[in-house]
Amino acid sequence: MSLRELFFGFDPATIAKHPECFQEINDVVDSGGKRTVPMEVLSLSLSRTGTASMQAALSILGLKTYHGFQAMANEHFNLWLAAYENKYHGNPSSECPKLDLQFFDKVIGRFGAVTDMPTSSFAEELIDVYPQAKIVLVSREENSWYKSWGNVMFSSYDSVGLRIAAWLDPRRTGIFFKVFIRGVVQGHFRSNSGEQFRRNSIPVYREHNETVRRVLKERGEEDRLLEYRLGQGWGPLCEFLNRPIPEGIEFPRVNESAVMDEKMKVIMLNGVRRTAVRWLSSYYTLSLLLVAAAWVSWYVVQGTTLAS
Template sequence: MGLLMKYIYPLPAPIRARTRPMEVLAVGLSRSGTDSLRNALIQLGYDNTYHGWELAVQPSDNIAWTQLYLKKYFGSDDGKTNITTEDFDAVLGDSIAVTDAPAAMFAKDLIAAYPDAKVILNIRPDLDAWYASTTSTFCGNMVPRSHLLLSYFDAELFWFFHGFFTTLFRKFYHGSFEKNGKWVGEEHIAMVRGLIPKDRLLEWKVEDGWEPLCEFLEKDVPQTPFPKGNTTDDLGNRLAALHRTRLARAKRNAILVGASVVGLAAMTGVGALRIF
């Protein structure tokens, strides 16, 4: 993986420094109101709230999260697997709140790294509805097979698909969301509940709206409707628009590579005929 980062699919790593403390960790899994919650937190004054959408907008963030994944599961050069505050600040340093994946997948590590931050466990009470939404999004709209193939011909596409989907997402769900998504989701909720004292934890769902969220964060309740987030179709459409240029570039590169291989094969064939 290190060679891929450095030589084959290089992208400039994000350089961020913390100037304000991390205040809110929303560690519920994707498709649990994370986009609505992000919009609500921004409206409440948490002006830089990190969300998994950043992985699509800034593909180099996938490299940073992949590095955290490698340290967590395989250890650093000195054998340490604990992810430090400084490690997280390299990608989250300019954020004062965070929600959605991949942060939720590092919930335990984030809670340890930012012990003064308040923790929100955003949930979707209907497990079957959450599972269906996640399946149609992360196992459908966001990862079409044709895009996975083309991703090998563009660094930004490569890291979007393989940094998150085929590395972090697959590892978190023990190789298969379809097989393991429900029990992993339940286990995640139980783990967060067991980690955090009640005075630092808010268990919240979108239907709860502003009041419990504002009470927990000690903010005035806005006189506006609670913001709505992405539907599955909305997310698919936003990604299609975002990837249009990247896919065009990947197709061009694939054609160039294919033409080069054909040309090389033709030259090799001519040489072989001359030899024999």
């Protein structure tokens, strides 16, 4: 990815690497809002706990896995924003009247597993609506998590470039930013400032993991839970899911920070580019209309002159 792509269009390699940043018709439309495969695995850890690696691992095991990257399709963002409004701000809507099976099947009906946010923000609801699914909770040393979390989340909150891109491109980048601010920062992390967001992050991280454990314990379903630690490899996960260890394939290790950093740059550049193209197109259309109006006026005047 390069700045050149802002002016001359994105390279096919960039689009292939980050397809969700360019997607216009998403899985909600394709699935008709119905579940097409059983929900088998809910990996409910917060972002920055190796969720991209877990997505890759579950995919290798044959599970189509929903990650936060998939939410980057515009319609998904609208639905997740409605879900955050419902749960954390008490504002149900026509897009999300209830956080029930019907709603979640509409959003993630073509996926047999989930990982990362925004799904992990709805851990309790997902545990309830998919009672047959197994639960994975990835543990990461909290100071290490906080550093990784902050590299993306705090920098995104502080990013002037992202705020400008959201203002310039409200239909897509703007919705993404609303989900982040209204849903993650103000909702899940109960924060109304950057300082509060930083202060609340570790307590909410602890609280989230304890909530997953508590809900399953209250239901008497602790056997649904695998507490997985980064670096354990295939063994515990495959045993828990009753799947054979993939031969000759190492457990994936995705550099999530680098991937997310690049996706954020693509989102911002694409938002600015879309706005520029829209403005230029509008200017071009207006210019054509003015030329056409001038020509019609000239034609009318000439016709009048000739007639007289």
